[in-house]
Amino acid sequence: MYLIKTDTIMKYAFIIGSNAFVVPNGVISIKDGEHSKEILRIKSIYQEDQPGSHLLVDLDIEDHHGMRVKITNNMADNYTAYVLKTESNSLKIFKPDGNIFINILQMDEHSALALEHNIVAELEVNMPVTAIRLFGDFKAGDLNISAENEKLFINHNGYATSALAGNKLEFTTEGVVL
Numbered sequence: 001m002y003l004i005k006t007d008t009i010m011k012y013a014f015i016i017g018s019n020a021f022v023v024p025n026g027v028i029s030i031k032d033g034e035h036s037k038e039i040l041r042i043k044s045i046y047q048e049d050q051p052g053s054h055l056l057v058d059l060d061i062e063d064h065h066g067m068r069v070k071i072t073n074n075m076a077d078n079y080t081a082y083v084l085k086t087e088s089n090s091l092k093i094f095k096p097d098g099n100i101f102i103n104i105l106q107m108d109e110h111s112a113l114a115l116e117h118n119i120v121a122e123l124e125v126n127m128p129v130t131a132i133r134l135f136g137d138f139k140a141g142d143l144n145i146s147a148e149n150e151k152l153f154i155n156h157n158g159y160a161t162s163a164l165a166g167n168k169l170e171f172t173t174e175g176v177v178l
Contacts, residue, residue, distance in 0.1 A: 011128040012042060014169060015107065017152035020119040021178060022126040022165040030140045031172045039140045039171075043073065045130050046089040046106050054088045055106045062139040063101065069093060069138075102136030122163035143171055152176075 012026040026042025037060070044056040059071040063082075070077040071093075074086050081096040089106040112131040113120055123131065137146045146153040151160045154171050166178025 011126055013112070013123055013126070013128040013131040015112075015115065015119065015131055015133045016147045017159065018116060018119075018150050018161045019152050019159050019176075020115070020122050020131075020163040021169045021176070022122060022128050023169045023178070024167065026132070027169065028134075029168065029170045030143055031170050031177065032141050036170065037141065040104070040134075042132060054086070055090060055104070057091045057104055059091075059093075059102070059104075060140075061102065061145075063095075064137075064139060064144070066139075069101070100135065102138055103134070105133040105135075107131040107133050116161065116163075118161060118163045122165060126165050140171065143173065145171060 010026070011022055011024050014021045014023070014028065027038055028040040029036050029038050038058070039060050041058040042055070043058060044053065046055050047053045056073055057071060058073065059069065062068050067080065068078060069080055069082055071084070071091070074084070074091055076084060082101055083094040085092045085094065091104045093101045095101045107130070112123060134147050139145070144153070144155050151158045154175060155173060157175060159176060164178050168178065170177040
C-alpha cells in the first residue's frame with residue numbers, strides 16, 4: 001500500500017496509543033497462563049488501487065459489564081446493543097450511548113508517516129504492508145485494555161512511545177509480548 005514489500009511476509013504495524021508494534025501477521029492475542037486467544041485478526045486491507053477492497057476484521061472482546069462483542073468479517077455474530085459502522089478503511093463500534101467502544105482504522109501513508117519519529121523509523125526499517133490504528137476501552141479475558149491517543153493501558157500498566165518489532169503481538173498480565 002504505502003511501503004514496497006520485498007518479501008512474501010505481510011507485516012502489519014499496530015499503532016496503539018503512542019506505540020507501534022510491527023508483526024508478521026495481522027493478529028493481536030491475549031495469553032492467560034498457557035492459553036492464547038485471538039482477540040483481533042485483520043483478514044484483508046483496503047487498497048486504494050483495488051476497487052471493492054476494504055478492511056475486513058474479526059474481533060472477540062467484551063465491554064466492562066461482561067457483554068461479549070464478537071465480529072466475523074465485519075459482521076456481529078451475536079446480538080448486541082452496540083452499533084457497527086464500516087467504511088473501506090475502518091470498523092467502528094459505538095456503545096448504546098453513542099460513544100466509541102472500539103475504533104480500528106487502517107491509516108493512509110501520509111498519516112502513518114506523520115507519527116512520532118521513533119514510530120516512523122520503525123515503519124521504514126520493517127516496511128509493513130499497512131498501519132492499523134486502534135482506539136478503545138474494553139476487556140479481553142481478565143485484561144482491561146485501554147488504547148488512547150497517548151498511551152496503551154493493560155490492567156493499569158501504561159505503555160507509551162515504544163516502537164518494537166517481533167513475531168507476534170500478545171497482551172498478558174505481565175504486559176506486551178512480541
